[in-house]
Amino acid sequence: MPKFTVTGTYKEYYELTIEAPDEDTAVQIFYQKGGGESSTDGDWDEIGVDFVFWSDPDTHEEPEAEYTADDYDPDGGKIRW
Numbered sequence: 001m002p003k004f005t006v007t008g009t010y011k012e013y014y015e016l017t018i019e020a021p022d023e024d025t026a027v028q029i030f031y032q033k034g035g036g037e038s039s040t041d042g043d044w045d046e047i048g049v050d051f052v053f054w055s056d057p058d059t060h061e062e063p064e065a066e067y068t069a070d071d072y073d074p075d076g077g078k079i080r081w
Contacts, residue, residue: 001019001020001021001068001069002019002020002021002022002051002052003017003018003019003020003051003052003062003063003065004017004018004019004020004023004026004049004050004051004052005017005018005049005050005051005052006018006026006027006029006030006034006047006048006049007046007047007048007049007050008030008031008046008047008048009046014030014034016030016034016066016067017052017063017064017065017066018030018034018065018066018067018068019065019067019068019069020068020069020072021069023049025069025072026049027047027049027079028072028076028078028079029067029068029069029071029072030047030067031077031078031079032071032072032073032076032077033067033071034066034067047079
């Protein structure tokens, strides 16, 4: 399954590697599990997604995923990005 690096700013900067089937699911997992605080007041900005091919081009070791698609709650909060 693809891995995405999702970054966003909400009072602080967050960056997580998330294994998910697509970018949108990765962003929702980022928001639900790893992004810290609620987005109800709309303070999230600069959300970005990068596809992770390899973390180390010399060894071709894949990065560890902090969260996976199993962490996604389809009924949980969602963020528009």
